[in-house]
Amino acid sequence: MKHGLTRRGGLQALAASVTMLGTRAAATVDAATQPPLELRLAEIGRGIVRITLLPVVNGVAVEPEESGSLAERSWPAPSVRFTAGGKPRTLRCGGLTFRVASSPLSIAVTDASGAEVQRLVWEAGALSFTLGDGPLLGLGQGGPQFDRRGSLDEMKSGAGGYKLATHGSRVPIQWLVGTGGWAMFIHQPVGSFDMTSAPGRFMPTVSGGPLDLFIVVSRKPAELMRAYAEITGYPEMPPLWSLGYQQSHRTLGTPEEIVAEAKEFRARKLPCDAMIYLSTGFAPSGWNSYNGEFDWNPKAFPNPEASMAALKAENFKVVIHVVIEGRRLTGRVTDPCTAPPLPSGRLPDGRWPPDRQASCYWRFHKPLTDMGVDGWWPDQGDGLDPSSRLARNRMYFEGQQLYRPGKRVYALHRNGFAGMQRFAAFLWSGDIESRWSALATHVPIAINTAISGVPYWGTDIGGFQSRDEFTGELYTRWFQFAAFTPLFRSHGRDWRMHMPWGWTKGDRGFPETAQWNPDPADLIDPRVEPICRQYLELRYRLIPYLYTAVHESVTTGMPIIRSLWFHHDEPEAVKQGDQYLFGPHILVAPVVEKGATQRRLYLPKGQWIDFWTGETVEGGREIERAVDLATTPLYVRAGAVVPLGPVKQHTGEKSDEPITLLVHPGADGTGDLYEDDGDSFDYRQGAYMRFAFSWTDKTRTLRVRQSHGPAGPRSFAVRIAGEDKTLQLELQNGEATLRV
Numbered sequence: 001m002k003h004g005l006t007r008r009g010g011l012q013a014l015a016a017s018v019t020m021l022g023t024r025a026a027a028t029v030d031a032a033t034q035p036p037l038e039l040r041l042a043e044i045g046r047g048i049v050r051i052t053l054l055p056v057v058n059g060v061a062v063e064p065e066e067s068g069s070l071a072e073r074s075w076p077a078p079s080v081r082f083t084a085g086g087k088p089r090t091l092r093c094g095g096l097t098f099r100v101a102s103s104p105l106s107i108a109v110t111d112a113s114g115a116e117v118q119r120l121v122w123e124a125g126a127l128s129f130t131l132g133d134g135p136l137l138g139l140g141q142g143g144p145q146f147d148r149r150g151s152l153d154e155m156k157s158g159a160g161g162y163k164l165a166t167h168g169s170r171v172p173i174q175w176l177v178g179t180g181g182w183a184m185f186i187h188q189p190v191g192s193f194d195m196t197s198a199p200g201r202f203m204p205t206v207s208g209g210p211l212d213l214f215i216v217v218s219r220k221p222a223e224l225m226r227a228y229a230e231i232t233g234y235p236e237m238p239p240l241w242s243l244g245y246q247q248s249h250r251t252l253g254t255p256e257e258i259v260a261e262a263k264e265f266r267a268r269k270l271p272c273d274a275m276i277y278l279s280t281g282f283a284p285s286g287w288n289s290y291n292g293e294f295d296w297n298p299k300a301f302p303n304p305e306a307s308m309a310a311l312k313a314e315n316f317k318v319v320i321h322v323v324i325e326g327r328r329l330t331g332r333v334t335d336p337c338t339a340p341p342l343p344s345g346r347l348p349d350g351r352w353p354p355d356r357q358a359s360c361y362w363r364f365h366k367p368l369t370d371m372g373v374d375g376w377w378p379d380q381g382d383g384l385d386p387s388s389r390l391a392r393n394r395m396y397f398e399g400q401q402l403y404r405p406g407k408r409v410y411a412l413h414r415n416g417f418a419g420m421q422r423f424a425a426f427l428w429s430g431d432i433e434s435r436w437s438a439l440a441t442h443v444p445i446a447i448n449t450a451i452s453g454v455p456y457w458g459t460d461i462g463g464f465q466s467r468d469e470f471t472g473e474l475y476t477r478w479f480q481f482a483a484f485t486p487l488f489r490s491h492g493r494d495w496r497m498h499m500p501w502g503w504t505k506g507d508r509g510f511p512e513t514a515q516w517n518p519d520p521a522d523l524i525d526p527r528v529e530p531i532c533r534q535y536l537e538l539r540y541r542l543i544p545y546l547y548t549a550v551h552e553s554v555t556t557g558m559p560i561i562r563s564l565w566f567h568h569d570e571p572e573a574v575k576q577g578d579q580y581l582f583g584p585h586i587l588v589a590p591v592v593e594k595g596a597t598q599r600r601l602y603l604p605k606g607q608w609i610d611f612w613t614g615e616t617v618e619g620g621r622e623i624e625r626a627v628d629l630a631t632t633p634l635y636v637r638a639g640a641v642v643p644l645g646p647v648k649q650h651t652g653e654k655s656d657e658p659i660t661l662l663v664h665p666g667a668d669g670t671g672d673l674y675e676d677d678g679d680s681f682d683y684r685q686g687a688y689m690r691f692a693f694s695w696t697d698k699t700r701t702l703r704v705r706q707s708h709g710p711a712g713p714r715s716f717a718v719r720i721a722g723e724d725k726t727l728q729l730e731l732q733n734g735e736a737t738l739r740v
Contacts, residue, residue, distance in 0.1 A: 037105065037122075041080035043094040047218050048227045050075075051107065053122060053211040056083065064188040064210040068390045069419035071233035096217055109182075109215055117182045117217050119199070125207035128199040132180035134574055136195060137563065140173035140452045141429060146444035146577025148176070154192040157389065157415060158382025159430050166438040168445065168459070169382070169430030173418045173452040175228055179565055179574050183216040183224045185231055185418070190386055221566045222558055228453045229557030233422035235455050236397070237554050239408040240678025241317050242375070242426070242456075243546055244273030244651045245536055247499065248491030250283040251510040252300040259310045266314055266649060268529075270500050271536045273650045274317040276377055276412075276491070282321070284510065291323045294364045308372045315650045319375035319410065320368065362399035369403045375410030376400075382415060390417040397423035406680050412487070418453065426456040426487050434463030434470035434492070434516075439478050440592035444577035446485055450559035455550070457561070458487025466494045466516035472503040472525025473594065473629060476532070480632040481590040483535040484582045486550070486560050500536070503528035531630045537647045544643040544659055544673055549583035551674040551688075568604035570620075576602050585640035585664075585671070586611070589625070589633040599625045599633050607638035607666040614722025616666055636721070639669020641693035641702070651678070660717040661693060661729070663702060663740070669695045675709075699739065706734035 038061045040052040054061035080091050080098075084105050091098040099108040104123035110116050121128040135147035143162050144151035154161070155172035162170055174186040176193070188211070191204040204211075216227040229235070247265070252258060265272045280286035280297050289297050296304040311318055365376075376396050381389055396411035412426040420427070429445060432438045442459050449457045461482045462475040475497070482488050490498045494516065496509035506523035539546075549560045558566070562581040564573035579589040579601050587608065589601040603619035610617060610625075611634035617623060625633040636642060642664070646657035659673065676688035689709035695702055702718060711734040718727045720740060729738045 037084045039080070039082060039084045039100065039105075040078035041091060041093040041098065042076045042078040044076060044214065045227065045230055046095050047111075047223065048214060048216050048230060049094040049096055049098075050078075050212070050214050051120070052078070052213075053084070053105070055208065055210065062210055064212040067188060067387045067417070068394070069232055069386075069417055070187060071229075071231060071419070071422070096215075109217065111181075111217050117180075118184070118215060120215075121199070122211065125204065127186075127202040127211065127213075129184065129202065131195060131198045131200050132178045132182065134179035134571075135577075136176060136178055136200075137448055138173070138175045138177040138183070138452045139193065139448065140171045140175075141427060141445060141449040141454065141457070142167050142170035143172075145441055145448065147575070148193070148448075149195050152192070152194050152196055155190065157384075157386070160382065164431065165433040165465070166435060166441045168432045168438075168442070169414060171416055171427060171449075171454075172386075173454070175232075175418065175452050177221075177224060177451055179221075181217065181219040183227065185214040185216075185228065187212040187214065187231075187418075219569070221563070222556065225451075225453075225557040225559065227557075229421075232419040232453060234557060235421040235554045236424040237408060237550065237676075237681075237683065238424045238426070238456060239410055240543075240547060241273045241651045242410045243486065243543060243550070244488070245271055245539065246274040246276055246319070246487070246489040247272055248276040248278070248460075248489060248495070250278050250286070250491075250493065250495040250512060252277065252283075252285045252287070252297070254299075255301060255303070255307050258300065258307060259314075262311050262314045262316050264501070265316075268501060268533075269649065270529075270533055271540045271647070271649050272316070273652075274319050274375070275311060276319040276489070277321060278377075279321045279323055279379075281323075282379075283512065287320050294322075294368060305371060312372060315652060317374035317410075318372065319377055319412070320373055321377040321379055322365075323379050362395065362402065365399065366403055369400070375412070377412045379414050381413075384415065386417040389415045390419055393417070393420040393423045393425040397425070406682075408679060408681065412489075416454070421453055421455055424456065425454075426458070427454050428457070428487060428489065428491075429459045431464040432460060433465040434467045434474060436469055436474060436592060436594050438463055439474065439481065439590075440578070443481070443580070443590055443592065446561050447563050447577060447580050450561040451563060453557070453559075455553045455559050456486045458482060458485045458489055460492050460498075461490035462492050462498050464492045466492065466497075466513040468516065468518075469594075470494075470497070470516060470518075471522065472528045475503065476528050476629055477591050477632075479532050480535055481588075481592075483539045484561075484586075484588045484590075484632075486546075488539060497523065500532035501529045527629055534630065535632075540648050540651070541644045541646070542642075543648075543651060544645045544675070545583055545586075547678075548643065548672050548674040551683075552584075552672075564602070564604055570604055572602055572622075573604045585637050585642055587635040587637075589635075591627055591632055596627055599627050601625060601633060603635060608635040609638060609664040609666065609721045610634075611636055611721075616722075636664045637669065638664055638666030639695055639697065640664045641669060641671025641695055643671065643673045643693075658715045658717050658728075660719055660726075661702065661704075662719050662721055663695055664721045665695075665697055665700070668697050671695075702729070702738045702740060704729060704731060704736045704738075706731060 035055045038054040038056050042050040085102045088101045097110045107120045109118040119130045136149045143153050159169045177183045189204040194201040214231050277287035279288050279291045281291035289295050301307050393416050397409050400409040461478045492498045493512040494508050496502050496507050503525040564576050582588050591599050602622050605620035608617050608619050642662045644660045646655045671693035673691040676683040690707045692705045692707045714731040716729045718729050729736050
């Protein structure tokens with residue numbers, strides 16, 4: 001039985017049923033009739049207020065449609081509720097003051113000090129708002145970068161929008177962050193943002209319906225991000241292995257070649273956790289027989305059970321590409337499928353109602369799950385409306401748990417929407433080209449995507465579409481950048497050149513890009529593989545630090561990739577879009593220029609330690625850092641205690657080496673370490689370990705305290721950045737102090 005669509009006809013039938021953006025609009029009214037408006041204010045938290053404007057038709061308020069993006073929580077009832085119009089009013093809610101006037105309806109928002117932080121005006125079916133001072137960030141993945149000020153953004157989802165070659169697919173999220181101390185999330189309706197002049201304007205795609213938005217006021221970026229998590233939900237923990245390196249494939253060879261490649265990773269000592277296989281149809285030979293089908297390609301996997309066992313024996317996770325395009329999705333996947341078997345095993349035709357049909361679709365994944373497939377790569381979906389894109393994120397999260405209860409889920413999506421973080425959804429930036437300008441643009445894209453509440457993000461290392469600029473140097477610089485993004489994955493056409501050893505062998509393999517005709521001699525660059533190994537090993541050593549940052553995101557809403565503004569409210573720091581913080585302590589300045597021998601970067605105020613040399617550098621200024629091809633500038637704030645693990649070939653590898661606490665002297669500081677089983681949801685019930693580190697610089701004293709989890713013997717190695725000696729620290733009763 002074929003578990004999927006039949007060839008091209010089935011896929012085209014699905015595509016023909018696409019429900020386009022905007023067709024799911026809520027009940028609307030003709031804007032020309034100018035119905036009365038009911039205004040509601042609800043306090044969501046200190047400095048967080050929900051503002052809802054509802055047209056009143058025949059005495060009944062037109063409620064906003066639920067998009068699925070809001071957190072599943074008990075929402076406070078409005079504390080203020082009245083028909084707008086008449087004399088001006090002054091209202092207080094959530095620690096903020098709202099001065100409401102009519103003709104046109106305007107709402108001036110002031111903070112506790114009386115300073116006006118935002119002015120909203122609803123007129124002619126559009127919302128104007130104050131742009132304020134400083135860069136405007138957020139609004140999802142893609143689009144004009146870095147500062148959104150000055151842009152007209154139609155917020156169109158998918159690959160057909162803004163500058164795909166360099167900026168990637170657009171994933172709009174209507175969360176706009178003003179670095180002057182405010183943020184705004186527009187829940188409904190969807191629309192476009194015009195920030196080419198002051199004030200800014202938000203224009204709904206469909207006019208005349210309700211306006212449902214959240215205003216957040218705070219000078220602290222962490223509070224703004226916590227507010228977003230309160231509104232749309234906190235992120236979910238991914239499996240630990242998903243933070244390791246992932247190698248993607250396109251045109252596959254024989255089963256023997258597939259397994260030999262896995263063995264070659266281990267033989268070359270190149271750490272890797274996951275093998276990802278594309279669908280046949282996107283390449284001449286992929287994992288399945290054709291796009292949308294769930295049966296194995298007999299040329300590449302004549303005995304899939306044996307191939308899977310061989311890959312597992314080498315300690316690889318297996319992720320496969322799946323394509324479902326053009327379906328409107330609603331609801332959650334909670335019920336077992338009770339429908340009769342589908343004819344020929346094909347997907348149901350027509351609309352996609354909630355619950356039962358979603359679970360019926362999900363059953364086609366079960367044989368793959370039973371065989372040991374560890375994760376999913378759901379592609380396409382550009383034509384789905386926002387709610388359907390989010391529903392697909394949810395489906396892969398909840399559906400997987402039908403068959404593996406209690407196990408965390410990995411799914412790498414092309415599309416999503418506000419709230420996707422609740423489903424541990426990974427996002428990648430789509431089919432970008434192998435250009436230096438694409439690499440440079442993806443640094444600010446990383447920052448804006450993170451600020452938009454999407455913690456698990458990455459890009460195709462080297463760029464997806466091969467172009468003349470695709471060289472060993474470009475691949476190496478891209479690889480270095482990706483080592484400091486949550487998703488560390490190499491993928492692209494002419495995929496053998498996207499392997500860490502691709503530039504050692506110089507074997508392009510099946511030529512998949514007609515526009516790329518390199519001289520075979522240019523495919524040999526012996527510098528690439530050892531540099532890739534260096535950054536792979538560094539990434540795996542940083543897993544304890546990264547995993548701790550992931551847990552911080554899950555509990556506070558803080559992203560993993562952070563604008564310098566998040567920890568350094570300095571005008572120069574705020575405007576930096578070509579460098580960022582990876583977690584709380586490590587500053588990353590990717591090299592994105594061909595032939596670079598210097599990297600100019602800004603260090604915020606205070607002392608910083610060069611990660612590579614241990615040199616102390618005074619911040620509050622721009623510096624020039626000399627670079628060679630092996631060097632991406634990394635700086636760690638003075639006082640930071642960074643936990644480092646041993647070099648591993650995969651995250652599940654056992655090691656007797658203790659965690660090393662790398663102390664960066666020059667100031668007092670702190671650090672943290674979070675640990676759990678990396679696989680289950682038991683951490684929700686408190687099954688995890690957490691350690692707090694405190695460094696006192698004057699006395700060179702390190703204090704370690706176990707702040708959560710069962711106490712027991714625990715050893716740490718301690719090193720001081722820039723010094724050679726390593727000391728041992730033993731916890732007694734969950735605490736220890738070491739003078740160094």
